[in-house]
Structure formats: structure tokens, C-alpha cells
Amino acid sequence: MVRLLILSKLADEYRCLIEAASLPEIEITATNNVADAKSAGADCEVVFGEPSLIREVLPALKNLRWVQATWAGVEPLLDPTLRRDYLLTNARGVFGGLMSEYVFGYLLAYERRIFERQQAQREHRWDGRVTGVVRGKTIGLLGVGSIGSHLARTAKDFGMTVCGYTRASETCTDVDVYYHGNSLLDFANGLDYLVSVLPNTSETRRIVDASVLAALPPYALFINVGRGSALDESALVHALETKMIAGAVLDVFEQEPLPRNHPFWDMPNLLVTFHTSAPSLPADLAELFIANCRRYLKGDELMYRVDFERGY
């Protein structure tokens, strides 16, 4: 018998979904409460839930062997002061489609001037001017893992050219041109849209800095759906104020929620959203956990292992 602790704001929903899969040899404890989890979880060898909550109970999990996170980013568990004597897997493969919805939703809103059209309607003004299109544009992806690959495919479907910047990998066939290492500024040069899907690691910290923003054309749009740490926020404020680039859409920030007095709130050519680009849909994450759990029970290798050192 394997004891599973579900520690999540959606504990009840996850319990139903996982029970419906009739996994053999599983005994489930489900809670959204850290104190309950500390006492009930001591015997559990498998934990499924939010990294921010799991972090709080980590020392109490005497029998812990495997944590499946419901998030892609597992920063709360990567703190070097925390134990690392267990297998950590994150959520992958489920966010690509949702990220595509967000990124292309905002790219299309920008090109098709959805906000300006709404304003014209308010003024009862028939505005027959031709809008921009995404077709034929060049998108640059900072990071081409499972999310970046999905964005690349959607971009090809919309008739775009796709550039990808990665450390070394060139596995996505929807990327037309790859860049690596010190060719970051060449990559930025000539993009219509720069989209970061990078995780938070020591190598990605403030990778989108003043020099990258200066290398982008003045008509470029920057979108960040990865982690806020990948952007030098002051450099972006400066780039937008001086019209070095045309605009930005940010879903992630150095500090979240975004502080009340942050300049981002009031910049006219910047849209902020609230770390909501790829909602964690319970059905997706339960399915991912169930698939990985079947492997665990059979002794097979787990999918989506996180390397504590590398950070993803």
C-alpha cells in the first residue's frame, strides 16, 4: 500500500479525480491545510500538490520518496537549505496549449487593435482602416521546451516565421532558425515579437536586459509568460518610455502580486495580467499525476524529473 498526500487548495477536486482512476494500492489523504498535512503526512511516501504548500510540510514528511508538483515552476522547493532526498517532478506538457491561447490572444489583440476598435465603437465611429496581421511576422521564443514548442507550432499555423533561442537544444522542428550562447542580440535583432517562456534559474536571471531591448526593432512587442526574474524591469520601463520598443505584455513579475506603486501599472503601452496565462486545470494535472503514478507503482522511470541544481 502506497500512501499519497494531496496538499492543494483544490484537494477535494483532486481526490475525486484521482479516486476515479482506481489506482491500485493507493491510500489517499487530501487536505488544503498545512497543519493537517504535517500530522497526516508523516507516513506518506508520495505527495501531490502546490510547491508553496509542500515547502511548509517538507520536514515533517518522514517517509517521502516522490513529490509531483501541480506547477511548472517549482522555485519554493529549490531553496538550497531544503532537503533534496526525494524525487521531484513538475507539471509539463499541459501548459503549452493554454500559453498559446494567452500569447496569441494578446498578439492578435495588439495587431487587430481590439482596444482601439472598442474605443471607436464607444464613439459611434466607423473606423474602416486596415489593421495589422500576425501572418508573415517573426516571433522569437526565449526558451523552446514543451511550452515554447507549442507556441512555435501555433505561430506556424498563423503563417509566422519562428526563431528560437536555447542553450543548445534544436529539437523543435517548428523553429525556423535557432540561436544559442552569445548570439542573443542577433536573435533579438529583427524580431516582431519576443516571447520569454524561460524558467527562473541563475542563467536566465535578467537575460532580457537593456542590450536585448535595444537590439529589438522599435515596432517590437515583448511578452513575458515565463518568470519575472528573466526581465530587467527597470530596463523595460526605460525602453517603453523612450519608445525603444512598441509595447509589452507581462504576466509575471519580480514580485507578485505586483507592488501597488510599481511603474508598470500606469504605462500606456504595457499590459499587465496576473500570473494567469496558463491556469492549472485540475483535470489536466490529475491526469498527469495519474500517468506518473502508474509508472511509480510499476517501478518505471518518472516523467518530468526536475534537476535540483539546474532548476527545471
Add this chain to the structure above:
Amino acid sequence: MVRLLILSKLADEYRCLIEAASLPEIEITATNNVADAKSAGADCEVVFGEPSLIREVLPALKNLRWVQATWAGVEPLLDPTLRRDYLLTNARGVFGGLMSEYVFGYLLAYERRIFERQQAQREHRWDGRVTGVVRGKTIGLLGVGSIGSHLARTAKDFGMTVCGYTRASETCTDVDVYYHGNSLLDFANGLDYLVSVLPNTSETRRIVDASVLAALPPYALFINVGRGSALDESALVHALETKMIAGAVLDVFEQEPLPRNHPFWDMPNLLVTFHTSAPSLPADLAELFIANCRRYLKGDELMYRVDFERGY
């Protein structure tokens, strides 16, 4: 030598693009002026341009054999009082991708609550609530020709279910379920989104009426990018006022520009745009004309023939 009249607001741009193709045996006259076209066009056997302008010069074109329209909808030339002793071809295959940009731009704006997010930003309010997604939703296409087929493909890419309503054809493999004839209400029932791409014909007139709107679920969104005549506008006003459906996005209207006192301007759950969903991009249309003209010069059958009776 074949004499070509280009009659278009973009006459000069089209002339450059067509001259660059070095078509053999072609002599080009290009103008944006109807009076000039009447005198200069008398000898021309081929005309390329906007149907609304060509209509005005039609009686003066003594040698006319073929008209290639720059539009998909050629209503101005279908008036039964006008001559029909020539080949009429319209623009097809070039609008599908652009229509997809418009339709999915607005669907994503709706599901991802892009307007509400902007309002939250204005209020410096961090709104972390999960938004809707298009994945898993059901889209119904009224009309599955070249534009509808492109919408179907994009919908599949976003993980949606696609229903199609056509007279008889079932040629698009991206449509999951087809409906025909008197199954229109069955088709409407259960759709998340209803999108009309129908042309203006006697059969499509007010096909989206009170009964179709009543058959849609209360959470449904209606988008019209075909022709305004396909919608009973009063029935839509009533359906929106009584919350029979959730919202609508209209790019086309019975009368364009939309009259100043039309109720559509001020309805809160209705977005209007200005017949701008699929801009006619000169490079696309010149390419289409050039390809068809090569066929014409060789005596081959033309692509995109319009049947005057059927209307498309």
C-alpha cells in the same frame, strides 16, 4: 496582346506588383477613377479590381471577357439588371488565415477577459482569478468553404470540437460533425461559439434568426464575419437584451457603415468592428490575379469562378 484594366483604389500598387510578374502579352491600364476607366477601358478584355467600382463601368467595357474581383463577396456585380456575358472570378483562398486571426483574436479576448484585465490594471488591482479557455469548447461554422475550412483547422489546433453546417458538402476533414438542411437548430444547440462565414445569397438571408439564437446555449457567443444579411439584426438585439446568449462580435451589417443611431453601437455585450476582419492585402490579391491570368493566357480554366445565379 491582351489589354488589362486595373480599376482599384490601390491601382498603382497593383500595377507595380503585376508588372513585376512580367506576364507575356499584357498591356496594363491602371486607374482609381471610374470616369477614366470608362474611356480607357473600352478595349480591355480583362478587368481586375473592386466590384463596387467595376459595376459603374460595366456598360462601357465593349470587349470584356473576364473580371477578377479583389473581394470575396461580389454582390455589386450580381444585380440581375447587369450584364452577365463575361467570366467572373472572386478572391478565395487568401482570406482564411486572416479570418482566423480575427475570429480567434476575439474568441481569445473574450475567454481570456482581455478587456476586464485591462480594467483591473487601470484600477491597480491584482486579479488572479482564473479565466476561461477555448480548449475543449465547441465551435459551429455556418458555411465551410475555403474560409470556414481554415477556421476549422485553427480551431482543431486550439483543441476545440468543430461542427459545420453546409448545404451538402462534407469535404473538410477538420469538421468533427456535419449538419445540413433542416438540422440547423440541432447544430446550434450546444455550441459554445457560432461563427457565420456565409455569403449573401437568397438562401442565407436571415438564416441566423430568433429560432437559431434561441437554440444556442445562454453562454454562447455569436460572431459574424460573412455578410450582414445572414443575421436578423432585431432578433440579435432581443437575444442580447434578454441574455438569451452571452455576447456577439459583428464585423458585417445589413447596412454599412452601420447607421449612427443603430442599437448595436451601445449594447454592452456586443462588439462591432468595421468590415475589417480580413483586409485585402495587395500582395495576396496580385498573386492570385497573376496565377489566374497565366491560366487565362494559356486558355486554361480559371480558378474561383462565380456562378451568377448561386451568387458565389
